[in-house]
Amino acid sequence: MNFVLHRTAHTALLAASFLAIAACTTLTDTPPADPQKMIDERVAVMKSYIGALSASTQYTQDKATAAAAKAKVAAARNGVAAARSLFPRGTALGDRGVARSRALSTIFANRADFDAKFDALAANFAALDAALAKNAKADATAALASTKKACLVCHDKYRAPED
Numbered sequence: 001m002n003f004v005l006h007r008t009a010h011t012a013l014l015a016a017s018f019l020a021i022a023a024c025t026t027l028t029d030t031p032p033a034d035p036q037k038m039i040d041e042r043v044a045v046m047k048s049y050i051g052a053l054s055a056s057t058q059y060t061q062d063k064a065t066a067a068a069a070k071a072k073v074a075a076a077r078n079g080v081a082a083a084r085s086l087f088p089r090g091t092a093l094g095d096r097g098v099a100r101s102r103a104l105s106t107i108f109a110n111r112a113d114f115d116a117k118f119d120a121l122a123a124n125f126a127a128l129d130a131a132l133a134k135n136a137k138a139d140a141t142a143a144l145a146s147t148k149k150a151c152l153v154c155h156d157k158y159r160a161p162e163d
């Protein structure tokens with residue numbers, strides 16, 4: 001009896017996770033009704049990354065406390081998952097309803113690579129966060145440099161030059 005109950009719960013869980021996966025696929029494959037709104041949202045998230053980098057730079061130059069920088073980095077870390085979900089198909093430069101964007105449509109043909117670049121960014125922010133938590137300036141300086149590289153490596157490939 002117990003076994004049967006267990007199996008049923010397991011099947012329900014499995015079904016739920018398949019549904020969740022289906023929902024994710026839909027999210028990245030169906031263009032949103034208002035692409036520009038989504039673009040503006042992700043640009044705002046990306047701008048919070050700049051705040052995290054500046055606060056961390058100030059910390060490494062003795063112009064801000066580790067705690068102040070850590071607060072900004074924590075917010076930016078939350079923003080990585082958010083930004084990742086804000087790049088569905090139909091939200092790049094040249095897509096219908098897109099007035100302003102620097103996102104290249106090659107993102108959609110290279111989704112796994114694009115997502116891996118977000119994963120790398122998340123890992124770098126985590127290292128920076130850990131260094132700030134320990135108030136370890138040399139570690140924070142190294143993590144900051146490597147975080148900036150994670151930004152550039154994605155921008156170089158998937159963001160159009162400024163016009």
Ligand code: HEC
Binds near residue numbers: 152155
């Ligand atoms: C996985 C790819 C990726 C990573 C990693 C990434 N960005 Fe971006 N970023 C983009 C894309 C694509 C755009 C263009 C979005 C648009 O205009 O629709 C963008 C836009 C921006 C913008 C908006 C203003 C502008 O000039 O386009 C800022 C600011 C920005 N990124 C900062 C950063 C910083 C700082 C980091 C690292 C801490 C970072 N980004 C990491 C892909 C990325």
